Amino acid sequence: MKKIILGALIFCSTIAVQAQEKEYNKWSLDLGAGAHEIINPLSPGYKTGALALGQANLGxxxxxxxxxxxxxxVGYNEFKEGDNSLPFRANYYRTTLEGVVNAGSLLNFSSFTNRLNLLFHGGIGLSNLKTITPIDTGSGEPLMNFTVGFTPQFKLTxxxxxxxxASAVFHDYQNFAxxxxxxxxxxxxxxxxFNTSIGVNISLGKHKQNADFLQAEEVVLNNEIETIKERLNKAETEIAALIVKKGEINKEALIYELDTRYLLKGETNSKYANVITGSNVDFIRELLNSGYxxxxxxxxxxxIQEGSLNSVNYLxxxxxxxxxxxxxLTGFADETGNADKNLQLSENRAKSVFDILVAxxxxxxxxxYAGGGEDATVSGKARPLARKVTFTIK
Structure with missing residues (x-):
């Protein structure tokens, strides 16, 4: 019986996940700061030193x-001399439009981690370099820049x-060092x-997931299947405990009876088609009432989803x-959409099951039948389990 219920739930979950549009935040902010090093051009006697502090960026x-x-x-660098260098000061401003590739998604990082990710980026933009000392270049020199880099990420929430x-900035020819x-x-x-930064990325939007760490559908489905298995294991334990409290009853015999009485009954080729045996009403009532x-x-x-018709037949x-x-019969909807519309939708779902049973x-x-509105106990990729009708036997 447990395998049959699990199979039905997995079928329903698979169809729902495949049909459901991915919901995740697409906008984000990158705030970073760190060190830099001038590669060239610098006149003899001048250098910044390796990875000197003094740069920040906002993306x-x-x-x-x-x-x-x-x-x-948008980036800013403040350059100054390093050890054993002649003194100099320069300010540098940069704006770049970059393409971003989520290597973690392409390489399916979510199959082995939900914390780590890797981005690659590169693009073109405009810069301005203004030297203050030892030679003041006035309003500065406009430059075309080309930027490439990579960004490892670690998810906190x-x-x-x-x-x-780590990013390298290339320039077209510079008139001034x-x-x-x-x-x-x-x-x-x-x-x-060469810039190196440490920073924070903030996802913007109403959804719980963001594009950087979005799990692959097969990973989401596997997680949902594991959750369903845990629920069924818990249900089996609770029902077994209930039966023990009400008397020493053979659990395996009850499950066998439920299979033959409620799944195989009516099948012309089944040897159980016309078998009617005594059932433990409280056991079956508890199974129907407990939401399994x-x-x-x-x-x-x-x-109704085709995979759920057996549940109607049970009742x-x-x-x-x-x-x-x-x-x-109590209908429910997931949390997406308008609450008033979801309340009506939940009632209509209960009415559809009511009509089938009457027919x-x-x-x-x-x-x-009644509408229970939104089921707030599940969200995200588990929302297919919220779109349901439950039974309460009186």
Whole structure:
């Protein structure tokens, strides 16, 4: 029985996950600061030293999907002499439009970690270099820049992650060196600055997940299957304990009976088709009332999923075999959308199950239905389990 219920729930969950649109935040902010080093051009006698402090950057990023995006990055560097260097001061401003590749998504990092990720980025923009001492270059020199880099990430929460970034900035030919002297090098595009940053990424939006750490569908489904297994294991334990309290009853015999009575009954080729045995009414009532047998629906739909029809048959057969019991059907919706519309949707779902049972021969006076509105106990990728109708046997 447990395997049958698990199979039905996995089927429903698979269909729902495949049909559901991915919901995640696409906008984010990158705030970083750290060290830099001038690669060239510098006049003889001038140097910054390896990875001197004095640079910061702010990035606004939009991901078209979980793999590719764009970032507008603004950066500032304040250069000064390092050890054993002639004194100099220079300010540098940069704006760059970059493409972003989520390597973690492409390489399916989520299959082995939900904390680590890796981004690559590169793009083109404009810069301005202004030397203050020893030669004042006035308003500075405008430059075209080309930036490439990579960014390891570590997720702290669903909205906040830490990052390290290493980037190289290339310039088209510079008329002036960073110390303000005339550049005597041949005209070429060359590496000019190396930046390293530590910073924080903040996801913007109403969703719990963001594009950087979005889990692959198969990983989400596997997690949901494990959750379902845990629920069923807990259900089996609770029902077994209930049976022990009410007397020494053979649990395996009851499960066997439930299988033959409520799944195989009515099948013409089944040897159990016409077998009627005594059932433990309290056991089956508890199973129906505890939420382990529900009817599931697709997003914004009132049509029962095909994989949930067995659940309706369970209740129909139980009410036929126990004409003194009544049932309340309670519909639910997930948390997405308007609350008032979800309340009506939940009632319509309960009504659809009510109509099926009445059409199947159950007296309408033995049935009642109601809308429970939104089921706030599940969210995110587990929302398919919120779109349901539950049974309460009276």
């Amino acid at each position: 606004v990023r939009y991901m078209f999907n979980e793999k590719f995006g764009l970032r507008l990055d 669903n909205r906040v992650s830490l990052f390290l970034d 960073f110390d303000g002297a005339a550049n005597t090098r041949d005209r070429e595009i060359s590496a000019s600055i 047998i529900n009817v599931y629906f697709n997003t914004n739909k009132t049509t 129909k057969q139980f009410m036929i075999d126990n004409p003194s019991v009544n049932a309340l 199947a021969g159950i007296d309408a006076n033995r049935l009642s």
